[in-house]
Amino acid sequence: xxxxxxxxxxxxxxxxxxxxxSCSPISGHRSVSWYQQTPGQGLQFLFEYFSETQxxxxxxxxxxxxxxxxxxxxxxxxxxxxxxxxxLYLCASSLGGTGPYNEQFFGPGTRLTVL
Amino acid sequence: xxxxxxxxxMESNEEEPVHLPCNHSTISxxxxxxxxxxxxxxxPEYVIHGLTxxxxxxxxxLAIAEDRKSSTLILHRATLxxxxxxxxxxxxNNDMRFGAGTRLTVKP
Numbered sequence: 001x002x003x004x005x006x007x008x009x010x011x012x013x014x015x016x017x018x019x020x021x022s023c024s025p026i027s028g029h030r031s032v033s034w035y036q037q038t039p040g041q042g043l044q045f046l047f048e049y050f051s052e053t054q055x056x057x058x059x060x061x062x063x064x065x066x067x068x069x070x071x072x073x074x075x076x077x078x079x080x081x082x083x084x085x086x087x088l089y090l091c092a093s094s095l096g097g098t099g100p101y102n103e104q105f106f107g108p109g110t111r112l113t114v115l
Numbered sequence: 116x117x118x119x120x121x122x123x124x125m126e127s128n129e130e131e132p133v134h135l136p137c138n139h140s141t142i143s144x145x146x147x148x149x150x151x152x153x154x155x156x157x158x159p160e161y162v163i164h165g166l167t168x169x170x171x172x173x174x175x176x177l178a179i180a181e182d183r184k185s186s187t188l189i190l191h192r193a194t195l196x197x198x199x200x201x202x203x204x205x206x207x208n209n210d211m212r213f214g215a216g217t218r219l220t221v222k223p
Binding site for chain 2: 004035090
């Protein structure tokens with residue numbers, strides 16, 4: 001079974017631009033979560049989508065948004081990029097049951113650099 | 116949010132057991148204890164999880180204190196490939212909040 005894939009793997013943008021990152025979950029997984037990882041703040045939860053609906057949300061500004069398509073693929077968008085948005089963005093998929101026992105499978109991440 | 120406390124770093128010798136502690140004194144009755152690890156240049160990967168009883172799988176064992184205020188991840192024989200950052204997470208929905216984790220160094 002193919003793992004979680006994220007595209008692109010690396011991205012360089014300038015301040016003020018917007019960016020869209022893509023995540024393809026493992027086949028059959030209906031939940032997709034997004035995380036931001038920086039050296040200073042560590043791994044921080046952005047949001048989770050399940051069956052095209054945002055089910056959980058972390059403490060990030062509205063510039064960070066996402067969506068999920070009917071095939072469970074998900075995209076994350078960041079508008080008006082700031083230098084502090086430079087980070088590794090990780091996507092994770094799971095079967096998506098509502099219990100806390102769902103193993104999450106992470107992709108390799110997209111490394112975003114904002115200049 | 117329920118929080119966990121882990122040592123910043125630990126060292127182990129190859130082929131020896133490793134005990135990675137985690138304190139979670141504010142754990143609620145419905146919180147599951149999950150462990151993930153992140154190898155260099157990779158996304159995190161699931162290691163093990165439990166609720167009240169000790170758990171074993173092919174990767175590790177999880178020992179949970181009777182009062183559930185702490186837990187210990189046990190790697191029975193550390194290998195160089197186990198060098199990673201290990202995260203202890205409390206989970207009761209699909210919203211995972213990672214702490215700083217423990218950076219495990221394995222010496223040959």
